[in-house]
Amino acid sequence: MSTGARLAADIGGTFTDLALERVDGQGGVERWTAKVLTTPSAPEAGVLAGIRAVLAKAGMGPADVALFIHGTTLATNAVIERKGARTALLTTEGFRDVLALGNESRYDQYDLNITLPQPLVPRRWRVTVPERLENTGRVLLPLDEGEVRRATGFLREEGIESLAIGFLHAFVNPAHERRAAAIVREEWPDLPLSLSSEVSPEMREWERFSTTAANAYVQPLMASYLGRLREGMKEAGFACPLFLMLSGGGLTTLETAARFPIRLVESGPAGGAIFSAHVARQKGWDRVLSFDMGGTTAKVCLIDDFVPQTSRSFEVARIGRFKKGSGLPLRIPVIEMVEIGAGGGSIASVDALGRIQVGPESAGADPGPACYGRGGEKPAVTDANLLLGRYDPASFAGGSLALHPDASRAAMDGSLGALGLPPEMAALGVVEVVDENMANAARVHAIESGKSYDGRAVIAFGGGGPVHGYRVAEKIGVNRLLVPSGAGVGSAIGFLRAPVGYEVVRSLYQRFRTFDPVAVNALLAEMSAEAREVVAQGAFGAPLVERRIAYMRYVGQGHEIAVDLPVKELAAEDVEAVRAAYDVAYAGFYDRPVPGSDVEILSFAVTVATEVEAPEPVADVPVAPGPAPIRHQAVRDTARGEVSEWPVYDRAAFAPGAEVRGPCIVAEAETSTLVGPGWTCRMDGLGYLELTR
Numbered sequence: 001m002s003t004g005a006r007l008a009a010d011i012g013g014t015f016t017d018l019a020l021e022r023v024d025g026q027g028g029v030e031r032w033t034a035k036v037l038t039t040p041s042a043p044e045a046g047v048l049a050g051i052r053a054v055l056a057k058a059g060m061g062p063a064d065v066a067l068f069i070h071g072t073t074l075a076t077n078a079v080i081e082r083k084g085a086r087t088a089l090l091t092t093e094g095f096r097d098v099l100a101l102g103n104e105s106r107y108d109q110y111d112l113n114i115t116l117p118q119p120l121v122p123r124r125w126r127v128t129v130p131e132r133l134e135n136t137g138r139v140l141l142p143l144d145e146g147e148v149r150r151a152t153g154f155l156r157e158e159g160i161e162s163l164a165i166g167f168l169h170a171f172v173n174p175a176h177e178r179r180a181a182a183i184v185r186e187e188w189p190d191l192p193l194s195l196s197s198e199v200s201p202e203m204r205e206w207e208r209f210s211t212t213a214a215n216a217y218v219q220p221l222m223a224s225y226l227g228r229l230r231e232g233m234k235e236a237g238f239a240c241p242l243f244l245m246l247s248g249g250g251l252t253t254l255e256t257a258a259r260f261p262i263r264l265v266e267s268g269p270a271g272g273a274i275f276s277a278h279v280a281r282q283k284g285w286d287r288v289l290s291f292d293m294g295g296t297t298a299k300v301c302l303i304d305d306f307v308p309q310t311s312r313s314f315e316v317a318r319i320g321r322f323k324k325g326s327g328l329p330l331r332i333p334v335i336e337m338v339e340i341g342a343g344g345g346s347i348a349s350v351d352a353l354g355r356i357q358v359g360p361e362s363a364g365a366d367p368g369p370a371c372y373g374r375g376g377e378k379p380a381v382t383d384a385n386l387l388l389g390r391y392d393p394a395s396f397a398g399g400s401l402a403l404h405p406d407a408s409r410a411a412m413d414g415s416l417g418a419l420g421l422p423p424e425m426a427a428l429g430v431v432e433v434v435d436e437n438m439a440n441a442a443r444v445h446a447i448e449s450g451k452s453y454d455g456r457a458v459i460a461f462g463g464g465g466p467v468h469g470y471r472v473a474e475k476i477g478v479n480r481l482l483v484p485s486g487a488g489v490g491s492a493i494g495f496l497r498a499p500v501g502y503e504v505v506r507s508l509y510q511r512f513r514t515f516d517p518v519a520v521n522a523l524l525a526e527m528s529a530e531a532r533e534v535v536a537q538g539a540f541g542a543p544l545v546e547r548r549i550a551y552m553r554y555v556g557q558g559h560e561i562a563v564d565l566p567v568k569e570l571a572a573e574d575v576e577a578v579r580a581a582y583d584v585a586y587a588g589f590y591d592r593p594v595p596g597s598d599v600e601i602l603s604f605a606v607t608v609a610t611e612v613e614a615p616e617p618v619a620d621v622p623v624a625p626g627p628a629p630i631r632h633q634a635v636r637d638t639a640r641g642e643v644s645e646w647p648v649y650d651r652a653a654f655a656p657g658a659e660v661r662g663p664c665i666v667a668e669a670e671t672s673t674l675v676g677p678g679w680t681c682r683m684d685g686l687g688y689l690e691l692t693r
Contacts, residue, residue, distance in 0.1 A: 008495035011072040014295025017489035018050040032058040033489045038365040044229040062237035069495040071245035071267035075218040080317045084217035085161035088125040092168040107325035120217045127151045137173030152187040164216035166196035166209040200331045203507045207331045215262035222261035248333030250501025269299045273308040275494030276459045281306040287456045293464035295345045296362040300442045301337035311336035333503040338445040344382040348430040358434045370411035371403040383408035384427035389635035439475035461490030466673040481691040488670020501609030502534040510601040531608035542610040549605040554597045618685040626660035627653035654683040
């Protein structure tokens with residue numbers, strides 16, 4: 001008989017994290033976690049191994065699990081590494097090169113040898129057919145069905161494995177795309193299809209076609225992986241529902257995820273942001289920075305009023321080092337964050353100018369950092385932390401992975417020997433560089449969002465977040481840091497906090513001076529019904545909440561601002577209120593509105609999700625003495641470069657209210673919290689470590 005346990009798994013570039021929770025007899029929550037190495041060649045193998053490990057810890061079996069939630073970077077990695085399906089694009093005659101032309105912008109205006117991102121679909125497989133709709137959806141030229149059949153035959157001869165269909169103005173009228181898809185299915189029933197009117201029904205051809213091509217590119221891979229995972233779980237005895245984490249912070253069914261896998265590209269980081277938002281609500285902190293540092297990347301996300309920032313656009317596979325505009329654009333709902341190649345596996349090197357560089361290349365899980373003893377020969381951030389004394393070689397990852405300091409020393413000396421520094425001092429430089437990279441990313445993210453870090457706290461998690469958190473906080477001027485319980489597998493825990501939700505976006509051009517409430521209300525009702533149909537598959541009768549948004553701008557501008565709409569039929573007085581809300585939102589970004597200018601709406605979004613219960617507030621506890629240290633380690637402080645003996649405490653020995661002063665280390669199975677000089681660490685009533693400076 002099921003005990004109602006909920007299981008979550010997050011596949012990262014280096015580790016696969018597992019979290020298992022069950023409500024106990026007193027209404028509290030019991031949790032078990034596990035961290036295993038990712039298996040890149042067969043990701044489901046690592047997931048199943050992690051599931052066995054966490055169930056063994058809990059003394060449970062497959063029949064005890066009522067729900068399984070999963071997030072993965074598989075789709076992202078396939079695009080970055082160009083390991084997706086042989087994909088073709090069927091598009092309107094005359095628009096064959098939209099994917100290559102983009103919007104003709106350059107992410108670096110002064111680079112004469114600039115390298116632009118190459119489309120996922122080569123020109124030979126971008127095939128056009130005669131058809132044309134005008135911007136209102138009226139047919140100007142009927143679809144040439146004979147050409148569609150001929151194109152299908154050509155693509156079959158080419159060995160195409162997946163097809164994207166994107167026609168001009170199909171976001172207004174999808175009739176031609178749907179008819180073309182029907183013809184292709186008649187000719188080639190087994191070919192996976194992605195229609196732009198379903199994947200990304202919004203204006204702007206480049207972004208729409210790029211998103212649809214990316215969806216087609218990863219669809220066979222993801223469908224195969226999800227099928228193998230489902231079969232593997234079935235063979236292991238699991239009968240529970242399987243949900244996937246979406247990039248926008250909601251959960252969806254396996255069937256929907258297999259149909260629109262591009263919506264999973266940021267599923268892991270999204271879980272981390274949901275985790276931080278939940279913790280912030282528990283603490284009553286309305287302004288925080290989520291800092292998630294894993295084995296391959298670090299992610300920072302601003303969270304205000306317990307809600308992560310969201311966006312309608314995202315770039316993947318940037319080829320200019322984290323430069324905006326250097327990647328492939330995707331128009332999907334996504335939690336807005338900055339992600340940089342600064343994880344435990346990020347490789348350190350010396351550039352042509354003799355400077356230390358860290359990332360974006362990562363040692364990953366295979367072979368991993370040199371200290372893993374799995375064949376890695378290049379120094380990574382984990383090697384640097386080990387040489388600085390931050391890790392105990394025998395107890396890393398709960399003792400499941402012994403580290404080899406001599407291998408780290410040899411790798412550091414080999415790759416950074418040109419600096420003329422001892423390996424330990426080179427390691428100090430590596431850690432300081434990676435900390436500054438992460439702090440700089442956080443500064444830029446705040447500036448681009450029009451926000452600051454005054455009065456803000458940092459919530460650090462992931463395997464590396466608690467290790468580097470205090471130093472990053474110092475660099476951005478934050479004096480309060482929180483390390484929640486289960487921080488080492490924070491994204492997986494975030495999956496368990498996420499609602500079942502789905503977002504539908506449609507384009508319908510409107511101006512306020514000629515606003516058509518009948519057309520808008522009809523569109524919003526249709527979108528709401530579509531989203532509710534998807535969510536109903538996994539809501540299990542839970543209450544639903546709906547949010548409606550309009551993406552608006554002053555006429556002639558190039559970028560939109562999201563403004564909330566009332567969840568009801570819009571009347572004349574509502575339109576005036578929405579216009580006033582836009583002026584307020586615009587002034588928040590640009591200091592003042594533009595009087596007398598009309599406002600246009602380009603797109604609408606409707607999100608339906610299960611209601612998330614607000615956590616009960618937990619009373620603070622008085623300060624109490626800390627536990628005795630379990631050992632001492634010689635640690636080199638990165639701010640001063642000095643070596644001293646730091647006491648090491650076992651987190652499990654802390655009682656609520658227990659307080660220790662830095663410098664020290666608080667160790668646990670999946671991570672370690674570094675408490676720097678001048679910082680104090682105290683366990684609160686929730687069992688979280690709160691660091692203050």
